[in-house]
Amino acid sequence: MPFQQEFAAKLRAAGVVGAGGAGFPAYVKAGGRAELVLVNAAECEPLLKKDQKLLELHAEKVFDGLELMMKAVGATTGVFGIKRKHEKLVKRLEEIARTRRNISVGPMGDYYPAGDEQCLVAELTGRIVPAGGIPLDVGCVVSNVETLYNAARAGETPVVEKWITVAGAVKKPATFKVPIGVTYAEAVELCGGSTVKDPVGIDGGPMMGKVIPDFSTIINRSSGGLIVLPKDHPLIQKKAQPRAVFSRIGKSACDQCSFCTEFCPRYLLGHQVQPHRVMRSLLFSGGPEKKLHSEYALACCECSLCSLYACPEGLHPREACVAAKGDLREAKVGLKNSSLAGRSSNQAHPLRDFRKVPVSRLVKRLGLEDYLKDAPYEDFRYRPGSVRIQLSQHIGASCSPAVKEGQRVRRGDIVGDLPADKLGCPVHASVDGVVTRVNHLYVEIKAD
Ligand code: SF4
Ligand code: SF4
Numbered sequence: 369m370p371f372q373q374e375f376a377a378k379l380r381a382a383g384v385v386g387a388g389g390a391g392f393p394a395y396v397k398a399g400g401r402a403e404l405v406l407v408n409a410a411e412c413e414p415l416l417k418k419d420q421k422l423l424e425l426h427a428e429k430v431f432d433g434l435e436l437m438m439k440a441v442g443a444t445t446g447v448f449g450i451k452r453k454h455e456k457l458v459k460r461l462e463e464i465a466r467t468r469r470n471i472s473v474g475p476m477g478d479y480y481p482a483g484d485e486q487c488l489v490a491e492l493t494g495r496i497v498p499a500g501g502i503p504l505d506v507g508c509v510v511s512n513v514e515t516l517y518n519a520a521r522a523g524e525t526p527v528v529e530k531w532i533t534v535a536g537a538v539k540k541p542a543t544f545k546v547p548i549g550v551t552y553a554e555a556v557e558l559c560g561g562s563t564v565k566d567p568v569g570i571d572g573g574p575m576m577g578k579v580i581p582d583f584s585t586i587i588n589r590s591s592g593g594l595i596v597l598p599k600d601h602p603l604i605q606k607k608a609q610p611r612a613v614f615s616r617i618g619k620s621a622c623d624q625c626s627f628c629t630e631f632c633p634r635y636l637l638g639h640q641v642q643p644h645r646v647m648r649s650l651l652f653s654g655g656p657e658k659k660l661h662s663e664y665a666l667a668c669c670e671c672s673l674c675s676l677y678a679c680p681e682g683l684h685p686r687e688a689c690v691a692a693k694g695d696l697r698e699a700k701v702g703l704k705n706s707s708l709a710g711r712s713s714n715q716a717h718p719l720r721d722f723r724k725v726p727v728s729r730l731v732k733r734l735g736l737e738d739y740l741k742d743a744p745y746e747d748f749r750y751r752p753g754s755v756r757i758q759l760s761q762h763i764g765a766s767c768s769p770a771v772k773e774g775q776r777v778r779r780g781d782i783v784g785d786l787p788a789d790k791l792g793c794p795v796h797a798s799v800d801g802v803v804t805r806v807n808h809l810y811v812e813i814k815a816d
Pocket of ligand 1: 621622623624625626627628629643644647678679680681682683684685
């Protein structure tokens with residue numbers, strides 16, 4: 369079998385998906401053709417450190433994954449996109465790069481959202497991914513650090529562990545790996561528990577992560593980490609605003625200053641994303657419960673910079689964009705059939721470099737200075753009592769259960785699978801044990 373197909377098949381069988389939050393199956397990327405493979409090690413969400421720590425411990429393995437991906441897609445060049453503030457790590461990566469062929473390190477500034485796929489491509493190559501497009505459109509494949517680490521190990525082990533950072537209001541912020549299928553509550557306990565009375569979690573980074581109702585949320589292949597904050601923290605309050613409230617406030621308080629647009633990283637790439645126009649459309653929608661149909665939301669990547677940094681009135685342009693995208697989806701309008709199709713310039717804004725938002729300033733704006741601590745790697749070797757393996761842990765179709773209640777399974781066994789013609793990968797047991805529950809959402813395994 370040609371190497372590309374063999375490697376893609378290994379990635380699928382091992383359940384390798386985008387580990388940076390997206391959960392896109394890696395075998396699809398490995399099946400394309402590209403000149404460049406870019407490693408997304410920018411990790412620009414404040415407080416999250418899992419890519420950095422993983423690279424400190426397993427850089428060689430990540431290089432192996434990069435080389436395999438380069439070979440699969442026929443790329444002549446590989447570039448590590450990492451922030452130059454990680455001086456020691458950058459030096460170490462440069463040392464390793466000298467021992468590999470056609471791989472270099474591309475140090476980046478410490479701004480947000482440097483890790484946005486399209487910003488990363490622009491930063492490292494000068495190429496602009498067209499609005500609504502993917503990096504492959506400009507000859508690039510972008511892979512996250514942990515994804516490439518998992519790709520390098522795909523022949524040896526399926527993905528049954530997840531690297532995460534737990535930071536914020538916990539006794540000992542840390543970065544560690546846990547068996548897939550444990551809860552955030554268990555992860556918080558590993559960090560000594562919360563330091564506040566009413567802790568609330570953000571699943572993912574402070575900018576793009578979602579507030580979770582409680583800590584029973586299950587960790588899966590695309591979880592990035594957890595930020596714990598007191599319930600009354602302004603960031604939690606802001607993120608928890610329901611649509612009816614942010615629409616009502618936005619309708620009356622938006623003065624159309626357009627700062628949200630001027631700072632928008634996708635607008636600065638020349639895409640037709642204009643959150644101030646989406647906010648303006650609130651005025652015409654008749655009421656908070658009415659549909660939003662501003663097409664200027666369609667190419668929004670939901671980075672939250674407009675809501676959590678740019679807007680001087682503390683409004684919710686990002687949430688308005690998300691709501692508008694949902695409403696447009698229902699109306700079957702996407703970028704390709706919208707009136708904005710083909711209207712993006714795909715030329716970076718001349719002021720783009722001057723409008724990058726330093727992470728240090730962002731941390732202050734988010735009120736996270738008190739939580740700006742290291743989250744060192746801890747080898748907890750956690751052995752849970754039970755795990756719940758979700759049947760949908762990736763973009764694409766959900767798996768169907770491949771085991772029955774009462775069945776004994778070994779770590780690495782397939783417990784959920786899907787037909788080969790569907791987008792997605794099988795899911796695996798992360799512990800040895802007995803299947804105690806099977807439903808359409810998960811397979812529960814009681815560990816030995
Ligand atoms: S920055 Fe805020 S006030 Fe200004 S246009 Fe955007 S949403 Fe309105
Ligand atoms: S969330 Fe706001 S700043 Fe980010 S891409 Fe969307 S509109 Fe632009």
